[in-house]
Amino acid sequence: MSLVPPAGSDRLAEGCGDMAEIIELIQKSHEAKKHSYSPYSKFRVGAALLTSDNRVFTGCNVENACYNLGVCAERNAMAKAVSEGYKDFKAIAIASDMKDEFISPCGGCRQFMREFGVKWDVYLTKLDNTYQKMTVEELLPVSFGPANLS
Numbered sequence: 001m002s003l004v005p006p007a008g009s010d011r012l013a014e015g016c017g018d019m020a021e022i023i024e025l026i027q028k029s030h031e032a033k034k035h036s037y038s039p040y041s042k043f044r045v046g047a048a049l050l051t052s053d054n055r056v057f058t059g060c061n062v063e064n065a066c067y068n069l070g071v072c073a074e075r076n077a078m079a080k081a082v083s084e085g086y087k088d089f090k091a092i093a094i095a096s097d098m099k100d101e102f103i104s105p106c107g108g109c110r111q112f113m114r115e116f117g118v119k120w121d122v123y124l125t126k127l128d129n130t131y132q133k134m135t136v137e138e139l140l141p142v143s144f145g146p147a148n149l150s
């Protein structure tokens with residue numbers, strides 16, 4: 001587990017580009033969470049996806065009166081990126097309002113992530129900005145992917 005300095009504190013990030021990048025990504029996932037449309041679960045989630053050319057695509061969960069049509073924050077962020085021509089992903093940060101637990105992506109989102117490779121990073125965060133970093137491979141071992149169809 002690692003501790004991310006609070007917003008506005010750039011000191012720890014100085015001289016450490018990667019760290020600054022991750023802090024920013026986590027902050028963006030919290031921003032995205034503000035747009036969460038979750039009147040049924042009342043569980044807000046935001047995601048910020050970093051592409052290999054350093055673009056960020058954000059997403060939030062979007063629920064529906066027909067419950068099963070709801071879409072997760074992570075999948076919305078990935079679909080936004082892919083639909084704009086970006087599918088090389090470096091990392092995704094996920095934020096919820098949980099204080100005591102790291103938000104963990106659902107099985108469907110893990111499979112959706114896996115479509116775009118297993119060697120990229122997923123930052124599971126808590127409200128206080130502490131995070132757990134896992135690769136897609138760690139989240140979904142022994143997975144089924146595009147190569148299995150060729």
Ligand SMILES: O=c1ccn([C@H]2C[C@H](O)[C@@H](CO)O2)c(=O)[nH]1
Pocket residue numbers: 038041043044045060061062063070071072073074094103104105106
């Ligand atoms: O990682 C997660 C976990 C849950 N949700 C959403 C789905 C649903 O809208 C709500 C409750 O499960 O949270 C996400 O967007 N991402």
Ligand SMILES: [Zn+2]
Pocket residue numbers: 072073074075105106107108109110
């Ligand atoms: Zn999901």
